[in-house]
Amino acid sequence: MYNIAIDGPAGAGKSTIAKQIARRKGYIYVDTGAMYRAMALFLIENQISPEEPDKISEKCREADISIVYENGEQVVLLNGRNVNGLIRTEEVSNMASASSVNGDVRKKLVELQQKLAEKADVVMDGRDIGTCVLPNADLKIYLTASSSVRAKRRYDELAARGEECDIDVIKGDIEERDYRDMHRDISPLKQADDAVLVDSSDMTIEEVIGRILELCAG
Numbered sequence: 001m002y003n004i005a006i007d008g009p010a011g012a013g014k015s016t017i018a019k020q021i022a023r024r025k026g027y028i029y030v031d032t033g034a035m036y037r038a039m040a041l042f043l044i045e046n047q048i049s050p051e052e053p054d055k056i057s058e059k060c061r062e063a064d065i066s067i068v069y070e071n072g073e074q075v076v077l078l079n080g081r082n083v084n085g086l087i088r089t090e091e092v093s094n095m096a097s098a099s100s101v102n103g104d105v106r107k108k109l110v111e112l113q114q115k116l117a118e119k120a121d122v123v124m125d126g127r128d129i130g131t132c133v134l135p136n137a138d139l140k141i142y143l144t145a146s147s148s149v150r151a152k153r154r155y156d157e158l159a160a161r162g163e164e165c166d167i168d169v170i171k172g173d174i175e176e177r178d179y180r181d182m183h184r185d186i187s188p189l190k191q192a193d194d195a196v197l198v199d200s201s202d203m204t205i206e207e208v209i210g211r212i213l214e215l216c217a218g
C-alpha cells in the first residue's frame with residue numbers, strides 16, 4: 001500500500017490538495033477531520049458539553065463511525081446515518097476542537113484510520129497523521145501558510161457566499177485554533193521529523209499539487 005500523510009493547520013488547503021492528489025493518483029482520500037466532526041455531532045445530539053470530559057470518554061464508545069465512498073466522495077456514517085450535511089456548522093467545529101483533545105475519542109478514531117490505510121492506497125489529511133496515525137507513511141507533507149494568507153482565503157470564501165465577515169476576527173480565530181491544536185497534550189499538531197514542509201503562502205493550488213506529485217514520483 002502507498003500511504004500519503006498530509007498534516008497542517010486549519011485553512012492551509014489540506015483537503016483541497018489531498019482530494020486532488022487522491023483523484024490524480026487513483027487513491028482513496030480520507031478526511032480525518034470529518035470523523036472528529038461526526039463524533040462531535042454525536043456528543044452534541046446526546047446533550048454532552050465540551051466541559052464534560054468523563055462523559056465524553058464514556059459516551060464516545062457508543063458512536064459507530066465509518067466511512068463509505070459514493071461517486072468518489074467520502075461519506076461519513078454515524079451509527080449508519082449519513083451525516084455529511086450536518087458536520088460543517090460552527091457548533092460542530094467548536095465541539096470537534098474541544099472533544100478531539102480527549103484520549104478515548106482519539107484512540108477510537110486513530111484505530112479506524114489505521115485500518116483504512118492498511119487496506120488501500122490513501123491520501124489522509126489531519127493534524128497527527130504523519131506523527132501518530134501513519135508513522136510509516138511513504139510520503140509525509142506538512143502543508144502550511146501564514147495566518148494572514150489563510151485568513152484572506154477564508155475571507156474570500158465567505159465573501160463569495162455573500163456572508164459578512166471581518167478579516168481580523170477570522171485571523172484571530174485561526175491563530176487561536178492553531179495554538180489549541182499545537183499545544184494539546186495528546187498528539188499535538190507538529191511537523192514530523194521526516195515530513196516535507198510545503199509553505200503554500202505564495203503558491204497556487206496547482207503549484208502545490210505539482211510539488212507533491214513530484215515528491216511521490218521521487
Ligand code: DC
Nearest residue numbers: 032033034036096097100126127128
Ligand atoms: O480539519 P477539520 O477542521 O475538519 O478538523 C476538525 C477538528 O478535529 C479540529 O479541531 C482538529 C481536529 N482534528 C484532530 O484533532 N486530528 C485530526 N487528525 C483531524 C482533525
